[in-house]
Amino acid sequence: MELKKSLKTYDVFSLAAGAMISSGLFILPSVAYKEAGSWAILSYFLAGILMIPALISQLELATALPKAGGTYFYIERILGSSSGMAAGFANWFSIALKSALALVGIGFFANLIFPNLTPFQLKLISAGACVLFSLINIFSAESAGHSQGILVVVLLIILTQFVLVGYREADLNLIVQGAQVFDWGSIISVTGMVFISYGGLTKVASVAEEVKDPGKSLVRGSFIAFLIVQSLYVLIVTIISGVLSGEEFSLSLAPLSDAAQKIFTNPIIKWTEVILLSLAAIIAFITTANAGIMAASRVPLAMSRDKMLPKVMGRVSKRGTPVNSILFTSIFILILIFALDLKDLAKIASLFMLLLFILVNISVIVIRKTNMSNYRPTFKSPFFPLLQIIGVIFYTVLILNMGIKPIITAIIFLFVSVLWYYIFVNKHVNRTSALVYMIERVAKKEILTSMEDLEEELLGILLERDEVKEDRFSNIIRQSIVLDFNKELNRDELFSEISKEVSKRWSIDADKFMKKLNIRENDSETLVYPGVAVPHAIPHVIVEGENIFDILLVRDKNGIIWNDEGTIVHTVFCLIGSKDERDFHLKALMSIAQILQSPGFIEDWENAETPEELRTVMLLAKRRFLEV
Incomplete structure (x- = not known):
């Protein structure tokens, strides 16, 4: 059965915004401040700016090829099956990891409201939330999208009122004191670490197949989400830097709530605001986890369609949802919930995203250079290929500044992915990538490779995208x-x-x-x-x-x-x-x-x-x- 097209612009916006606002705003700011001081504000700003090449390239590919799996699908068809296998696992892992972090955050902030909960009870809350969101996603993608929309509106209202009140209490002297030591290496390292905060923005491409009129809905929803969330990140981190001392900010486990306690002096208002921000944090983690489960589960589905994973992973229910893929993803997330180190895992997740963004930008360059007749995106990247080249360079710099541990972890992961491909997948898959065709054209050799199959597949996607009978x-x-x-x-x-x-x-x-x-x-x-x-x-x-x-x-x-x-x-x-x-x-x-x-x-x-x-x-x- 085919996936149901039920998501509109507002659903895309809520999924993108909800997938971004979570640990990046409620937990990571204190970790970032500890490494870079007030320069963490610049790191958040740079991370957002550096998302632009990936966002634009992703939207071009998503409007041309709106298929489940998003990044995996593009890379597999354009750069080849072995690259696609590695990209698929990396994409799935990074989204699932971000969702696991969000679910752990739900338990953590529940402890602020109910301080007597035991660690095991907190784990149960996180696991229970994972099960709940999995059931919602199994029931209906449309229901998941609508519930996401409601929660995101509530979250944005709470955060906006914090900004409107908090900016008047921020002390510029505290911000300056926190930025006395300038270390470009630390700023770049923190930029790479908080990059995961924006990673959810491009994950809506994984559900592009379920979006009505992706040419409009994906582009509008994604750009609106980026502008709003980027502004909130920078403003809120700035306000916290101007309210909490350097020591308070560095040691805070809930910097927004701690800042609220200093901004509001009336005991009743203070207590209400702390509860409200804790509620906002829980909602943020809920929206990230929900969007993450929805997006991550579409990756095994797409890989199963291409015989990269067992056929059972591609089963779609009568309700138009990939049941087995959702269950598989949820089980993996439940495992991650019980073994997380926040700082290292944030860097590893960011590193995987950066690797994927490099491949996405390269994919746009390759597919454009093939001049394939059925590659017809409704949104085209401006400043091509300069924007993509800049993106690849900066993402590589960020990766090299993350430290040896995340890089070794990524190398091992990618090695296992490629090994899986050559042992279990290679004999079942015989597709010619657009990269091979481009190389033959550039070398001006006689074209021995037929691109009819890929052209035919692209045509079928176009007809499905434009709902042409x-x-x-x-x-x-x-x-x-x-x-x-x-x-x-x-x-x-x-x-x-x-x-x-x-x-x-x-x-x-x-x-x-x-x-x-x-x-x-x-x-x-x-x-x-x-x-x-x-x-x-x-x-x-x-x-x-x-x-x-x-x-x-x-x-x-x-x-x-x-x-x-x-x-x-x-x-x-x-x-x-x-x-x-x-x-x-x-x-x-x-x-x-x-x-x-x-x-x-x-x-x-x-x-x-x-x-x-x-x-x-x-x-x-x-x-x-x-x-x-």
């Missing part, structure tokens, strides 16, 4: 002959070329067919003017036989001289059909007429660079579904 007309266009000329022809020369192609496919005498074309055109010209001055031609003839129907697509950029008056035609749709196909013949003519009137069709047709792209333009054009 496929009917008999679509199937005929998929198999149609496409003639793309770059020389001036007259009508007889064109008819001769068409007749040769028809003769090859249908075993019809070429001379007889050409004669039929001329007789039909001489009786009544088939020129049409679809709202523009330049006409199109739709010659159509009846041939002997049964169950014969075909459409030839023709474009000539230099123009075809159509008649004695010198009328120039650039586009021709030639229809052939036997007598028993007359009804469908008329319906096909109606479909072509609708396509010619479709907004943007003529421009897309004229700008298409390959015959395959011409076919894609026809298939994606808006028209009514053809009942047969």
